[in-house]
Amino acid sequence: TRGLFPLQFFREGEGSAPDQPYLLEWASAPIRPSAFAAILGEPVGHSFTPACQGPFFRSRGIPVLSVDLRLEEWKEGAVTILEELGLRYAAVTSPLKREAYALLERKTGAVEELESANTIFRDPRTGAWWGTNTDLPGLLSFLREEGRDLPREAVAVWGGGGTLPILERAFPSAAFHAARTGLLRRGRPVPDPTLLVWATPRMGAAPPDEWSPKAVFDLSYREDSPGRIYALSKGARYTSGLGMYLRQAALQRAWWEERERGG
Numbered sequence: 001t002r003g004l005f006p007l008q009f010f011r012e013g014e015g016s017a018p019d020q021p022y023l024l025e026w027a028s029a030p031i032r033p034s035a036f037a038a039i040l041g042e043p044v045g046h047s048f049t050p051a052c053q054g055p056f057f058r059s060r061g062i063p064v065l066s067v068d069l070r071l072e073e074w075k076e077g078a079v080t081i082l083e084e085l086g087l088r089y090a091a092v093t094s095p096l097k098r099e100a101y102a103l104l105e106r107k108t109g110a111v112e113e114l115e116s117a118n119t120i121f122r123d124p125r126t127g128a129w130w131g132t133n134t135d136l137p138g139l140l141s142f143l144r145e146e147g148r149d150l151p152r153e154a155v156a157v158w159g160g161g162g163t164l165p166i167l168e169r170a171f172p173s174a175a176f177h178a179a180r181t182g183l184l185r186r187g188r189p190v191p192d193p194t195l196l197v198w199a200t201p202r203m204g205a206a207p208p209d210e211w212s213p214k215a216v217f218d219l220s221y222r223e224d225s226p227g228r229i230y231a232l233s234k235g236a237r238y239t240s241g242l243g244m245y246l247r248q249a250a251l252q253r254a255w256w257e258e259r260e261r262g263g
Helices: 023-028 049-058 071-075 078-085 097-103 135-144 161-170 226-234 242-260
Strands: 036-041 064-068 087-092 119-122 129-132 155-159 175-177 184-186 195-199 215-218 237-239
Touching (some): 036 049, 071 078, 071 097, 078 087, 087 097, 087 242, 119 242, 135 161, 135 242, 161 195, 195 226, 215 226, 226 237
Parallel strands (some): 036 064, 036 087, 155 175, 155 195, 195 215, 215 237
Antiparallel strands (some): 087 119, 119 129, 175 184
């Protein structure tokens, strides 16, 4: 952490030490912070959270870090170590959302229904972890506004993982396929979907060759997402998950502010 050690390190490009910050990240970090925020999950190197939520936390004198954390490390007690280092705020992504839910002592919003938390806060007075889930309201808000013209006649969801409970609520009549095998696991078969919801970060089994969706809605906002590649191969209209991400990120800030006020 900047200011705590006489010798500081930063990296250039990808480098050989991905846990070290870039020079700009180091220079913009507050000196001797009392706490820190983080994005927790695996992988998180591509996450927009440090850039998107950075101004919110800088105004509080708190850095926001990308912490690549495997499920096994979480189960072995990594969160306790992070608490001791000063973790107070965290955005949580795959594969840790269910584990984050189990950590909570105080639950708000849809988190109890979904049994999945993507936003957590540690009360500095009591040490209790609070949590909520902004994924579902962020997705529903996006679909009502920016995504309102996405076709809904025949919907298939490819993948899902930890987001499956949220997608089932947003697309209740969809056909849900396992990304690894392509097998239908929930819903009725859709022979030729007009909308394909891409909900897997990696390419496993490919969707059937005969599918020709008019649109692909990708939960990922990465430029190299397999969902983007698939949409290009089919000539389908592509919508990235950036709009959804920005909406749920704004909800995270509002929720953290409420927790700070003791609400």
